Amino acid sequence: DAKTTQPPSMDCAEGRAANLPCNHSTISGNEYVYWYRQIHSQGPQYIIHGLKNNETNEMASLIITEDRKSSTLILPHATLRDTAVYYCIVRVFGTRGATNKLIFGTGTLLAVQP
Amino acid sequence: NAGVTQTPKFQVLKTGQSMTLQCAQDMNHEYMSWYRQDPGMGLRLIHYSVGAGITDQGEVPNGYNVSRSTTEDFPLRLLSAAPSQTSVYFCASSPDRVSYEQYFGPGTRLTVT
Numbered sequence: 001d002a003k004t005t006q007p008p009s010m011d012c013a014e015g016r017a018a019n020l021p022c023n024h025s026t027i028s029g030n031e032y033v034y035w036y037r038q039i040h041s042q043g044p045q046y047i048i049h050g051l052k053n054n055e056t057n058e059m060a061s062l063i064i065t066e067d068r069k070s071s072t073l074i075l076p077h078a079t080l081r082d083t084a085v086y087y088c089i090v091r092v093f094g095t096r097g098a099t100n101k102l103i104f105g106t107g108t109l110l111a112v113q114p
Numbered sequence: 115n116a117g118v119t120q121t122p123k124f125q126v127l128k129t130g131q132s133m134t135l136q137c138a139q140d141m142n143h144e145y146m147s148w149y150r151q152d153p154g155m156g157l158r159l160i161h162y163s164v165g166a167g168i169t170d171q172g173e174v175p176n177g178y179n180v181s182r183s184t185t186e187d188f189p190l191r192l193l194s195a196a197p198s199q200t201s202v203y204f205c206a207s208s209p210d211r212v213s214y215e216q217y218f219g220p221g222t223r224l225t226v227t
Contacts, residue, residue, distance in 0.1 A: 034214070043118075043204050043218025044157065087156065101147070101172065102216065104156030 004088045009109040012082075018075040020108050022088030025069040031092055033064060034102070035073045037084040044087065044104075047073065078112045085109050115140050118219035120205050126225045127195040135190040135222050137205030143217075145208045146188040150174065150201040151221075157204060163188055164211045195226045 005023040012018040024033065035047040048055055048062045050071075055062045061074040075082055087107040121136045139146065147162035149172075159172030163182040177199060179191040188207075192199060205219040 032214070041221070043206070043221055044216075045218070046215040049214050101159055101162065102157070103173075104149075104158070106154070106156050 004090055004105055006086075006088055006105065006108045008106065009111065011111050011113055012075075012078045014080060014112055014114050015077055018078040018082065018110055018112070020073040020075075020086050020088075020110060021070065022073070023070045024088070024090045027068050027090050031090045033062065033068075033071050034089040034091065035060070035062065036087045036089065036102070036104075037082075038087070038107070039081075039084040047086075075110075078110075080112050080114060083110060083112045117141065118205055118207055118217050120203075120219040120222050122222060123220070124223050126227065127192070128227055129195060129197060131195050133192055133195065135192070135203055135205075135224070137188045137190065137219060138186050139188075139207040139217070140186065141207065141209075141217070142185060143207035144185070144210045145213065145216075146182065147172070147206050147216075148178070148180065148188070148190045149204045149206065150199075151204065152201050160190065160203075192224075197226045200224060200226045 032049050032051050034049040036044040038044045048057055048060050050062045050064055064071045085107040087104050089102055118139045144165045148160040149157035151157045158174050160178050161180040163169045166182050166185050169180050169182055182188050203222045206216045208216045
């Protein structure tokens with residue numbers, strides 16, 4: 001699985017959009033980009049995933065660049081409850097022999113300020 | 115559904131003691147796994163199972179045993195606890211080995227003195 005690089009921390013004002021970047025310059029064609037978050041002392045929570053098209057769900061949007069070497073997770077209206085560590089993970093999905101192993105880096109600590 | 119449950123929430127062991135961390139899910143998920151998280155680090159995979167009777171090693175399996183006799187349960191056994199195993203342990207499950215979403219339990223905080 002390709003390696004990812006994220007800033008260690010970011011701040012965001014409550015009510016504003018939070019844009020969390022992730023670099024995955026060695027991503028290969030069959031690797032998906034996943035985002036999970038971990039609120040303090042809790043288990044990680046799945047947010048969203050994508051291959052090459054932009055994706056949106058009730059929690060967030062995922063923007064993947066055309067060359068797929070980087071992506072941005074967008075929380076459109078951040079609240080205090082969005083304060084968490086956000087993990088960007090790249091892995092192969094759905095191929096023969098694949099397993100559901102997730103390789104977590106150290107992520108980005110997003111602090112939403114009142 | 116209760117989702118993924120873990121017991122105990124907290125545990126203190128002395129070096130050399132053994133114990134079992136329990137993990138159960140009521141979603142009929144085939145895939146289950148165990149991760150550990152050390153301070154300031156991401157999660158690291160210990161062992162995983164793609165179905166009852168099938169287990170395999172992850173990144174950091176040494177010192178841990180697992181078995182999967184039922185779909186619902188996936189216990190993690192520490193054979194002889196060491197201070198290096200002080201960590202927070204998370205269990206996760208997903209419908210199968212290729213599902214995009216994994217569901218994590220609340221964690222067990224283990225201290226080995």
